[in-house]
Amino acid sequence: MTAARSIVGGMNETETHVLIAGAGPAGLTLACDLARRGVDFRIVEREQLTGSRGKGLQPRTLEVFDDLGVVDAVLASGAPYPLINAYKNGSVVWQGRMHEPAEPTPDVPYPNVWMVPQWRTEEILRNRLAELGGRVEQAEVTGFEQDTDGVTVELDGGRRVRAAYLVGADGGRSLVRKRLGVRFDGETHEAERMLIADVRTGDLDRGHWHVWGDMATQKLTVGLCPLPGTDVFQLTAPIEGEETPDLSLETFQKIVSSVADVRLTDIGWTSVYRVNIRMAERFRADRVFLAGDAAHVHSPAGGQGLNTGIQDAYNLGWKLARGGDTLLGTYEEERLPVAAGVLGISTRLYRKAVEGQADAFRRGEETQQLGIGYPDSPLSVGGGKAGGRAPDAPCHSADGRPARLFDVFRGPHVTVLGFGATHAETVARINASYGPAVRAYTVGEGGDLVDTEGHARAAYGTDGIVVVRPDGYIGSYDADPDAYLRSIA
Structure with missing residues (x-):
């Protein structure tokens, strides 16, 4: 499935049906879906990223993973979101949950958000891709040109790939989107930044999500969330000003020491997150498609970004396999309004947190993505439940x-x-x-x-x-x- 064959007329050209740029959750989901359909494809990624990053998998995503054959591995690698302990002056002043746990029902077998570090989710999808005969190639898309018959994609090192379709799943800074000239409408909140790191400490129990801040205004100072299946906590801490501090263990220790007598012993992946809320004006330009963060980026509130990207890929895979311009046209028609709606949800939740609203930490059914559907799609006929999620039983x-x-x-x-x-x-x-x-x-x-x-x-x-x-x-x-x-x- 990942093998390529030479095209007459170009020693450095190879041919494939689909080239996927980017091997994050969206790109890997698409690759697994195409692989099980026997579609010829290649998936390329400049470098494999690490870190916990997006850690929440919504119930609808778990259903996708059930279909792809990886849900057991995902469930074994994660856990429900833990109870939150909020502290002041060394004492617990509030306890609560971000998501109220629910029991499975006949139609919804996976009712709860599941916490899995993103590096582990990607590892599971890579392993599944290998089982299906595929692999991720270490390469970077540097340019492309499309015509009526296909797309000629340039890779680093002067290599060229001829593909029937190109999918840009290459993140918020997507080269594919930029080369298409597609607008990325929205806003970046430069003053609203968050330090994030994967850290270790032996001073906190791993059964709770530990947070320090002003509970009256719901303002976070430091959060330390235990990541299941690891000995790591994900640390989050908002920062002010435009200068980026040194992302060292000493810097993060100073932040934690300002609120608690907790000693960090090690630091891994680190990041400075700037709230970015944007969506591409279109998800398709002829033979090139955008998916995941290349098409939409969200605030972290509500855990929507990674999950929406996986849903993009799941929608697109079977359409690329079956082909036909009319069917492929429904990808943008179905997914663009969904992404806009989800972007609105995550933005509202983020504003609640910024404004210190009392229920800023709480999440409900609107974030689970089980109610998303396509009732107005040309692929939904007959009325009634057409376009809705097909329930289990x-x-x-x-x-x-x-x-x-x-x-x-x-x-x-x-x-x-x-x-x-x-x-x-x-x-x-x-x-x-x-x-x-x-x-x-x-x-x-x-x-x-x-x-x-x-x-x-x-x-x-x-x-x-x-x-x-x-x-x-x-x-x-x-x-x-x-x-x-x-x-x-």
Whole structure:
């Protein structure tokens, strides 16, 4: 899948269907999705970054990772967000949670935000990519030109790659976006900066997120959050002024010592974060696409940036695999308004924190991304639940084995669900006509999937036929399934 072949007429040119610039969470998600679909691609990254960085995985992202086959590794590597201890004069003056824990339900198997250091999330995705036969190449995109037939991409060292499509997943400073001339509208708050570092200390318990500040105004001075699966805390501390301090252990120790008798013993990754709230004016220019931070950057409030980038890649992967300009055009049509909405959520949460509102630390359903959908998309037909997330539900196979709907969705195919025995003939015909790219099931008593406790019927609310897209959204609801399947072929 990552192999390339020579093109006649250029010794330094190679050919691939998709070139992905950037191997962060968005680029790696896209690479894994293309790899399992058997699409020829290459993914390049100048250098592998380290550090905890974006550490919160939202419930919808966990569902994507279930589909990609990595959710078990992700869950094993992380933990729920810990209880927050807020201190004043050495005593705990407030305890609370950023997210209230919830129990799984039949339709939402992963209801809680999961904390995983970003370096570990990327490591899991790289390992999955290797299992699928792919790898990340150490290279940097330095330029590109596109024409009606493809994109000629220049890499460092004078190498050139000829690709049908280029995806810029190369971060907030995206060279791909800049070379396209796409505006990155928004604002950067230069005066609102945060020091972030991965540090070690033996003076704090790892069962709590420790914070110091003014609880009356919700102003943070220092935060130390234990990162699961490690002996590291992520330290956060706002700084004032325009000068950047020396990012040394001594600097961070001085900051911590100003509020607590805590000794730092080691420091790893460090960063100065400037609040940047921007979105590209468009996510596609002919054969070039933008995803992740290259398309939108968020404040850290609400843990939306990394997760939204993963959703971009998940939306784009199956469309690149199937091809067709109309289908590819729906990427921007679907994802741009979603990114704008999510950007609004994270910005509102950030302003709450800056203004010291009482509920600034609290997060609810709006950040979990389970309610995101595409009801106005041309790929959503039939009304009702079309365009919404396809819920999970526990069922049984005809021979009595447990089988969740997420089990039958898992993979690169389109799924057709016929609720009731009256659809048996249609389901059989679809299975015979469309090959492995489409899998159809009857759901109900005596069906392929026995709706043992009625959860599937309750979640979908129909006795008709539902078509579920490869990215887990309802495409067709009580409409002609054949017409829909032909439209996305």
